[in-house]
Amino acid sequence: xxxxxxxxxxxxxxxxxxxxxxxxxxxxxxxxxxxxxxxxxxxxxxxxxxxxxxxxxxxxxxxxxxxxxxxxxxxxxxxxxxxxxxxxxxxxxxxxxxxxxxxxxxxxxxxxxxxxxxxxxxxxxxxxxxxxxxxxxxxxxxxxxxxxxxxxxxxxxxxxxxxxxxxxxxxxxxxxxxxxxxxxxxxxxxxxxxxxxxxxxxxxxxxxxxxxxxxxxxxxxxxxxxxxxxxxxxxxxxxxxxxxxxxxxxxxxxxxxxxxxxxxxxxxxxxxxxxxxxxxxxxxxxxxxxxxxxxxxxxxxxxxxxxxxxxxxxxxxxxxxxxxxxxxxxxxxxxxxxxxxxxxxxxxxxxxxxxxxxxxxxxxxxxxx
Amino acid sequence: xxxxxxxxxxxxxxxxxxxxxxxxxxxxxxxxxxxxxxxxxxxxxxxxxxxxxxxxxxxxxxxxxxxxxxxxxxxxxxxxxxxxxxxxxxxxxxxxxxxxxxxxxxxxxxxxxxxxxxxxxxxxxxxxxxxxxxxxxxxxxxxxxxxxxxxxxxxxxxxxxxxxxxxxxxxxxxxxxxxxxxxxxxxxxxxxxxxxxxxxxxxxxxxxxxxxxxxxxxxxxxxxxxxxxxxxxxxxxxxxxxxxxxxxxxxxxxxxxxxxxxxxxxxxxxxxxxxxxxxxxxxxxxxxxxxxxxxxxxxxxxxxxxxxxxxxxxxxxxxxxxxxxxxxxxxxxxxxxxxxxxxxxxxxxxxxxxxxxxxxxxxxxxxxx
Numbered sequence: 066x067x068x069x070x071x072x073x074x075x076x077x078x079x080x081x082x083x084x085x086x087x088x089x090x091x092x093x094x095x096x097x098x099x100x101x102x103x104x105x106x107x108x109x110x111x112x113x114x115x116x117x118x119x120x121x122x123x124x125x126x127x128x129x130x131x132x133x134x135x136x137x138x139x140x141x142x143x144x145x146x147x148x149x150x151x152x153x154x155x156x157x158x159x160x161x162x163x164x165x166x167x168x169x170x171x172x173x174x175x176x177x178x179x180x181x182x183x184x185x186x187x188x189x190x191x192x193x194x195x196x197x198x199x200x201x202x203x204x205x206x207x208x209x210x211x212x213x214x215x216x217x218x219x220x221x222x223x224x225x226x227x228x229x230x231x232x233x234x235x236x237x238x239x240x241x242x243x244x245x246x247x248x249x250x251x252x253x254x255x256x257x258x259x260x261x262x263x264x265x266x267x268x269x270x271x272x273x274x275x276x277x278x279x280x281x282x283x284x285x286x287x288x289x290x291x292x293x294x295x296x297x298x299x300x301x302x303x304x305x306x307x308x309x310x311x312x313x314x315x316x317x318x319x320x321x322x323x324x325x326x327x328x329x330x331x332x333x334x335x336x337x338x339x340x341x342x343x344x345x346x347x348x349x350x351x352x353x354x355x356x357x358x359x360x361x362x363x364x365x366x367x368x369x370x371x372x373x374x375x376x377x378x379x380x381x382x383x384x385x386x387x388x389x390x391x392x393x394x395x396x397x398x399x400x401x402x403x404x405x406x407x408x409x410x411x412x413x414x415x416x417x418x419x420x421x422x423x424x425x426x427x428x429x430x431x432x433x434x
Numbered sequence: 435x436x437x438x439x440x441x442x443x444x445x446x447x448x449x450x451x452x453x454x455x456x457x458x459x460x461x462x463x464x465x466x467x468x469x470x471x472x473x474x475x476x477x478x479x480x481x482x483x484x485x486x487x488x489x490x491x492x493x494x495x496x497x498x499x500x501x502x503x504x505x506x507x508x509x510x511x512x513x514x515x516x517x518x519x520x521x522x523x524x525x526x527x528x529x530x531x532x533x534x535x536x537x538x539x540x541x542x543x544x545x546x547x548x549x550x551x552x553x554x555x556x557x558x559x560x561x562x563x564x565x566x567x568x569x570x571x572x573x574x575x576x577x578x579x580x581x582x583x584x585x586x587x588x589x590x591x592x593x594x595x596x597x598x599x600x601x602x603x604x605x606x607x608x609x610x611x612x613x614x615x616x617x618x619x620x621x622x623x624x625x626x627x628x629x630x631x632x633x634x635x636x637x638x639x640x641x642x643x644x645x646x647x648x649x650x651x652x653x654x655x656x657x658x659x660x661x662x663x664x665x666x667x668x669x670x671x672x673x674x675x676x677x678x679x680x681x682x683x684x685x686x687x688x689x690x691x692x693x694x695x696x697x698x699x700x701x702x703x704x705x706x707x708x709x710x711x712x713x714x715x716x717x718x719x720x721x722x723x724x725x726x727x728x729x730x731x732x733x734x735x736x737x738x739x740x741x742x743x744x745x746x747x748x749x750x751x752x753x754x755x756x757x758x759x760x761x762x763x764x765x766x767x768x769x770x771x772x773x774x775x776x777x778x779x780x781x782x783x784x785x786x787x788x789x790x791x792x793x794x795x796x797x798x799x800x801x802x803x
Contacts, residue, residue, distance in 0.1 A: 074700075074795065092477060096708070097586050098515035098692060099481035099576065108461060109478055112468035113558060113573045115526035119565040146467035157484035157571050189482055195569075196488040202526050202571035204482045207468070217466050323467060331443075339465070426443065 066166040068194075076166065077190055080173045086186040088152045090208060093188075100188035102153060102206065108214060110207040112143035118198030126242040129168050131300050133175030136203050139326065141183055142304035142379045144207035146324035148215040150306070151207040154180060155189035159200035183306055213318075215383070220321035220340035224384040224405040227319075227393055229308045231352040232329055233368065236375025237360045238292070238299030245287035252285070294356045302379045308399065309381075315392045319383035327426075328374040332382050334412055334426040340384075343410040346403035346424065349417050373414070373424070435535040437563075445535065446559055449542045455555040457521045459577060462557075469557035471522060471575065477583060479576040481512035487567030495611040498537050500669050502544030505572055508695065510552055511673040511748045513576035515693035517584040519675070520576040523549060524558035528569035552675055582687075584752070589690035589709035593753040593774040596688075596762055598677045600721040601698055602737065605744025606729045607661070607668030614656035621654070663725045671748045677768065678750075684761045691752035696795075697743040701751050703781055703795040709753075712779040715772035715793065718786050742783070742793070 068076055081095040093101035102109070116122060116136050127135070137154060144151040156176060160169065169192075180187055185205070256278070263271040289296050305324075312319065321340055323332045329351070337344055351372045361368040384405055385393060393399055403415075412424040437445055450464040462470035471478070485491060485505050496504070506523060513520040525545060529538065538561075549556055554574070625647070632640040658665050674693075681688065690709055692701045698720070706713055720741045730737040753774055754762060762768055772784075781793040 093585065098512040099479040099518070099574075101516070101583060102478040102480065103580070104473055104478060106474065109471040109473060109575075110468040111471065111480070111522070111524060111558065111573070111575060113482070113524040113526055113571065114560045115528050115562055115569060115571050117528040117562055117564045117569060120528070120563050143467040147470070149468070153480070155480060155482040155573070157482055159484050159486040159489070159569055189480065191483045193484055193486055194489050195486045197566035200484060200486060200528060200564075200569040200571075202482065202484050202569075204480070204524070204573045205468075206478075206480060211472070214470060216462065 068160065068164065068166055068169070071166055073192060076169065077192055079166070080169060081187070081190060084187050086188065087184060088186050090152050091186045091188055094186055095189055100153060100155065102188075104208050107208040108211050110144050110147050110149040110209060110214075111204065112140055113202060113204040114140050114143070116201040116203075118200070124199070125246050127300050129171040130175035130178075132201075133172040134179045135300065135302055136201055137176050137179035138302050138304045138379060140203040140205035141179070141185065141306070142324040142326070144205050145304050145306050145309055146322055146381060147207070147209060148213050148309055148319065148322060149207040149209035151183055151185045151205050153186045153188045153206040155204040155206075156187065157191040157202040159193050159195035161195045161197055161199065164199065183304070215319045215322040217321055217323050217336050217339035220336050220342050220384040220405045221386070222342060222405055222407055223387045224320050225387055225390060225393065225401050226333065226344060226346065226382070226384055226403040226405060227399050227401050228325070228329065228352060228380055228382050229305050229399050230378065230380040231354045231357065232325065232378050232380065233361070233372035233375045234295050234354050234357045235298040235302060235377040235379075236371050237357050237364075238295035238297070239377070240364055240366070241289065241292050241295060241360065242287075242299060245289075249285050249287070292356060292360060294354060295360060299377065302377065304379060305381045311396050311399070315396060317385055317389050317392055319385050322381060322383035325378040325380045325382050326376060328376040328378075329382065330373040330424045331376075331426040334424060336382070336384065337408070337412050340405070341408050343406040343408050344403055344412045344424075345406060346414050348414055350400060350402040352400040352402075369414075437529065437533065437535055437538070440535055442561060445538065446561055448535070449538060450556070450559060453556050455557065456553060457555050459521050460555045460557055463522075463555055464558055469522060469524065471557075473577050476577040477580050479513050479516050479518040479578060479583075480573065481509055482571065482573040483509050483512070485570040485572075487569070493568070494615050496669050498540040499544035499547075501570075502541040503548045504669065504671055505570055506545050506548035507671050507673045507748060509572040509574035510548070510554065510675070511693040511695070513574050514673050514675045514678055515691055515750060516576070516578060517582050517678055517688065517691060518576040518578035520552055520554045520574050522555045522557040522575040524573040524575075525556065526560040526571040528562050528564035530564045530566055530568065533568065552673070584688045584691040586690055586692050586705050586708035589705050589711050589753040589774045590755070591711060591774055591776055592756045593689050594756055594759060594762065594770050595702065595713060595715065595751070595753055595772040595774060596768050596770050597694070597698065597721065597749055597751050598674050598768050599747065599749040600723045600726065601694065601747050601749065602730070602740035602744045603664050603723050603726045604667040604671060604746040604748075605740050606726050606733075607664035607666070608746070609733055609735070610658065610661050610664060610729065611656075611668060614658075618654050618656070661725060661729060663723060664729060668746065671746065673748060674750045680765050680768070684765060686754055686758050686761055688752035688754055691750060694747040694749045694751050695745060697745040697747075698751065699742040699793045700745075700795040703793060705751070705753065706777070706781050709774070710777050712775040712777050713772055713781045713793075714775060715783050717783055719769060719771040721769040721771075738783075
């Protein structure tokens with residue numbers, strides 16, 4: 066169905082009619098000029114992020130449902146990175162004409178799945194047209210007790226630097242997706258050349274054979290064998306709210322925290338700058354999945370670079386007092402990768418062979434274009 | 435300066451380095467994973483809106499500074515429409531390569547002016563690249579005492595329907611801007627044709643004369659004489675927080691309220707739907723500026739259609755109990771344009787000659803494409 070057949074208000078009504086807020090902080094969700102929230106004595110956390118087609122996502126790889134799920138996880142991850150709980154989400158969409166009502170419904174399906182996972186209410190939606198690609202903006206609102214909030218600025222000398230999960234896998238997932246896209250387009254180009262040849266020589270039997278071959282492209286199956294984890298990390302990341310729960314249960318209060326969207330290097334630099342400190346990261350301690358390692362080798366890429374600068378990990382990077390060393394050790398899925406130093410000592414990676422390299426921050430979004 | 439020379443973080447630092455929060459509710463502004471706000475017992479209002487180049491704005495007419503001012507006023511207007519006070523704003527920008535650092539600085543200049551006007555803090559900014567045009571998303575956060583909030587849903591039978599300012603002027607401003615753009619492009623086309631003719635006949639004297647004439651296009655002055663108000667309304671709308679103050683001073687509490695972004699017809703329909711009521715609007719009572727009327731005549735357009743469906747007025751449309759009739763009468767700049775009826779009576783415009791026409795809602799953003 067075309068969006069114009071429903072109209073702007075019809076579309077918004079259709080998408081939001083079954084949305085029922087579940088959080089006590091949601092007083093009024095979709096349907097007025099603004100959402101109305103009540104946070105009482107808690108502090109309100111707000112984070113907003115824009116995603117542009119061709120820059121942050123490529124609809125050749127990712128469908129609308131996964132895209133919504135992923136972008137929602139990304140903004141929720143920002144709230145978790147403050148040691149807060151996401152409670153509401155507001156979505157803005159700029160849609161070019163090629164999008165049908167069904168596409169937007171799929172987007173909302175993915176958005177609802179992400180929101181259900183963390184009991185988040187969809188409290189607003191703005192939909193407009195776009196002359197070109199798809200633009201998505203998500204605003205996530207969350208809450209935390211004042212004393213629970215963890216900023217980027219609280220790291221202290223001797224603190225341990227910890228990271229959840231593993232790094233570089235989403236980036237290697239992207240490399241595989243890009244390779245398969247290239248293979249797909251090469252096959253199409255070869256096919257088109259064969260058709261042109263057959264047309265030039267007016268070879269009807271050949272053209273008929275090629276016509277039959279055509280359908281195989283619609284069934285193109287990218288080769289993801291042995292890379293499933295990497296593809297999953299790229300297309301369906303999970304915000305690490307579970308890590309906050311583990312830390313709480315272990316009675317650990319991080320001194321600083323950030324989520325890894327632009328890569329470990331960039332994020333640890335943010336912590337160092339905001340906390341006015343330096344750091345040492347041990348290359349050997351950076352958690353890497355075996356699929357990531359194997360794929361780096363296959364692509365002849367540097368594994369540590371993928372882990373440091375790949376980005377899109379959406380893992381939590383945080384610091385804890387050195388006294389929490391043993392408590393952290395007992396938690397599965399958290400790795401101690403280094404320690405905080407005086408600011409004057411700078412931010413360095415200690416390689417496996419004992420050399421020190423200065424860590425360079427690298428922004429993600431703007432560098433891709 | 436190219437954005438890539440500064441980098442994503444450098445750009446954000448440069449844009450936000452002088453921003454100092456002034457509201458007590460702003461605990462932490464720009465510079466962490468999320469803004470941290472504290473609203474105590476007040477309710478939190480959140481509204482988010484996306485603006486796409488070529489759909490909501492055309493950079494042929496509006497410069498980056500005015501664009502920022504206008505879009506900020508639009509999201510603040512949503513908070514005022516709840517009878518709340520805007521306190522924080524978060525901006526997301528998707529920027530194509532043609533934008534330089536100076537363009538973004540101009541955008542921030544306009545944003546800061548709008549924020550200063552209503553004492554709003556800029557508490558977050560996300561900047562990314564875009565493959566095509568400019569995409570802007572603004573999220574505005576505001577506050578209100580629970581008992582002060584005015585929803586779209588509170589209108590009651592016999593309530594008076596009121597509107598601030600005048601309607602249709604921003605729409606007629608757009609018509610003039612579009613006409614001047616057409617004139618400009620026609621002149622360029624005619625000029626290019628003359629150059630081609632001279633080139634074909636190799637008429638060097640003529641080519642030299644045309645070369646001199648060229649500079650006049652850079653000085654093209656659109657003809658806005660007598661239309662200044664309309665252009666202002668289109669390019670520099672003002673959110674009507676002042677009206678809330680006047681109502682408060684007069685001890686008037688609206689029963690329902692909305693701001694007029696898509697046109698009076700569309701907005702009164704929203705109030706009727708949400709309040710489960712009907713309405714009668716008197717055509718003769720709709721406030722129209724004389725520049726709007728004169729320009730409608732010049733363009734041979736229907737004045738009431740411009741006022742009903744033009745949109746972008748950003749005036750407040752609200753209902754008050756009939757007992758407030760005299761109090762409203764005393765306030766300059768508010769017009770009583772009709773009254774609320776039972777739902778079964780529908781929503782109708784009563785024309786100057788006494789006929790009744792059913793009011794048709796018309797979405798704005800999606801219809802322009």
